[in-house]
Amino acid sequence: MNDPRIMVVDDDQVILExxxxxxxDYSIRxxxxxxxxxxxxxxxxxxxxxxxxxxxxxxxxxxxMEGKRYNAYNxxxxxxxxxxxxxxxxxxxxxxxxxxxxxxxxxxxxxxTIDEGIRYSxxxxxxxxxxxxxxxxxxxxxxxxxxxxxxxxxxxTGLKQVFEQVKIISTTDESILLTGETGTGKEVxxxxxxxxxxxxxxxxxxxxxxxxxxTLIESEIFGYVRGAFSGAYSDKPGKIELADKGSLFLxxxxxxxxxxxxxLLHVIQEKKVERLGSNKSIDVDFRLITATNRNLExxxxxxxxxxxxFYLINAFHLHLPPLRERTEDLGELIAYFLDKFTDxxxxxxxxxxxxxxxxxKTYHWPGNIWxxxxxxxRAVILLDKNTRNIKKNAFDYLFYPxxxxxxxxxxSLENLSREIIEKRIxxxxxxxxxxxxxxxxxxxxxxxAVRNTCIPKDKFYRNRTKExxxxxxx
Numbered sequence: 001m002n003d004p005r006i007m008v009v010d011d012d013q014v015i016l017e018x019x020x021x022x023x024x025d026y027s028i029r030x031x032x033x034x035x036x037x038x039x040x041x042x043x044x045x046x047x048x049x050x051x052x053x054x055x056x057x058x059x060x061x062x063x064x065m066e067g068k069r070y071n072a073y074n075x076x077x078x079x080x081x082x083x084x085x086x087x088x089x090x091x092x093x094x095x096x097x098x099x100x101x102x103x104x105x106x107x108x109x110x111x112x113t114i115d116e117g118i119r120y121s122x123x124x125x126x127x128x129x130x131x132x133x134x135x136x137x138x139x140x141x142x143x144x145x146x147x148x149x150x151x152x153x154x155x156x157t158g159l160k161q162v163f164e165q166v167k168i169i170s171t172t173d174e175s176i177l178l179t180g181e182t183g184t185g186k187e188v189x190x191x192x193x194x195x196x197x198x199x200x201x202x203x204x205x206x207x208x209x210x211x212x213x214x215t216l217i218e219s220e221i222f223g224y225v226r227g228a229f230s231g232a233y234s235d236k237p238g239k240i241e242l243a244d245k246g247s248l249f250l251x252x253x254x255x256x257x258x259x260x261x262x263x264l265l266h267v268i269q270e271k272k273v274e275r276l277g278s279n280k281s282i283d284v285d286f287r288l289i290t291a292t293n294r295n296l297e298x299x300x301x302x303x304x305x306x307x308x309x310f311y312l313i314n315a316f317h318l319h320l321p322p323l324r325e326r327t328e329d330l331g332e333l334i335a336y337f338l339d340k341f342t343d344x345x346x347x348x349x350x351x352x353x354x355x356x357x358x359x360x361k362t363y364h365w366p367g368n369i370w371x372x373x374x375x376x377x378r379a380v381i382l383l384d385k386n387t388r389n390i391k392k393n394a395f396d397y398l399f400y401p402x403x404x405x406x407x408x409x410x411x412s413l414e415n416l417s418r419e420i421i422e423k424r425i426x427x428x429x430x431x432x433x434x435x436x437x438x439x440x441x442x443x444x445x446x447x448x449a450v451r452n453t454c455i456p457k458d459k460f461y462r463n464r465t466k467e468x469x470x471x472x473x474x
Contacts, residue, residue, distance in 0.1 A: 004122070007028075008050040041073070051079065052080070064094075065096060079102075166318070170193045182293050187251065194247040210255035218260065218263070219232075221239050224277055331357055352390045353389050356394065360395060370454055446460045
């Protein structure tokens with residue numbers, strides 16, 4: 001590893017010379033002119049920056065802000081003779097500095113602080129390098145399996161903590177529970193864990209517990225033998241058997257009825273499965289990953305989910321944050337979707353202005369990544385052919401729905417309320433018809449309906465089962 005690089009900026013030449021003499025074993029570059037130092041930070045990286053607050057041309061605040069803008073340093077030390085509480089809060093709240101030293105300067109205290117900054121920077125760079133290597137390994141594994149060539153976005157920012165945990169648990173065989181709202185990327189994380197595990201050469205078998213009708217779920221999971229039921233003309237292995245030597249991903253596990261939860265519990269405990277219509281036990285070896293967007297604590301209290309099953313699947317819990325809690329990833333996500341959609345419509349060099357991105361950071365994103373994808377797609381499609389820059393007013397509709405629509409909605413709700421009060425229709429029927437109409441709008445494609453409306457997919461599938469509707473799946 002190269003020697004840590006240190007920048008010291010102060011308009012007092014005596015202080016600069018004193019620091020350089022005292023720390024003569026360190027790789028230090030000093031600047032008397034803060035403007036010159038800021039210019040250097042636009043093209044060079046430093047592990048530690050030491051900067052005075054009061055300087056001509058650029059203050060210490062301006063200098064550190066410029067450094068942050070270009071990601072030019074890891075650890076900041078502010079020197080000041082003015083113990084202004086409001087000033088110090090600015091530096092700390094903006095995450096510009098890690099330490100503040102008062103003048104007159106104690107060189108030994110400065111040395112200790114710089115040493116601390118070097119250790120911090122080395123540890124941070126090592127962690128970032130581990131994440132980069134892990135990300136490359138993950139992407140290579142996915143290309144080998146042919147599952148996905150999309151970028152993983154947020155591993156260095158909003159999803160950093162999750163990805164660090166993924167690195168640890170992927171090396172084990174522990175059961176993993178993934179929780180998070182619809183559209184937060186639970187399946188991508190599940191596939192990541194598999195791709196990084198020792199089971200990566202084995203199968204990754206997914207079961208959407210909310211998508212399979214109740215009458216078929218048992219035979220799909222456990223399999224069956226010939227003659228087990230009407231229509232069972234030959235033996236068929238279940239999903240659990242197919243996951244042998246690989247990973248079994250149970251998406252929306254909370255949609256399983258209690259009876260199915262009990263049967264699944266025995267399989268997980270015994271690592272044996274019996275096909276429907278057979279008494280023969282088949283040994284199975286799989287790594288279990290489960291996911292849900294529901295509140296399991298509430299379900300446990302209501303006794304709608306077995307506590308013993310919960311403890312089995314929850315050996316390691318990963319919660320995926322919603323987009324509104326990782327808005328620092330918005331810029332990179334938007335850039336990714338712009339590349340994707342501009343390629344589809346043969347329009348290039350389209351960008352979203354900085355003010356628009358800042359505005360989008362204040363939106364609550366109930367549909368998470370799926371909603372963002374549709375928002376950017378809409379903006380690209382509606383962009384004037386003579387314009388390449390998407391401005392913030394393109395997203396006004398997210399914050400200010402048209403009043404005409406609001407009036408129309410109010411009228412519709414009033415009419416529906418009257419129908420319910422007069423018992424001409426019930427709430428479940430209204431919901432069922434709305435869901436059916438949405439799916440019809442997307443030509444029977446449930447996953448398209450989910451992506452465009454951000455309604456959880458299990459609602460559509462459950463509705464299809466209840467109504468026995470003819471519309472298709474993803």
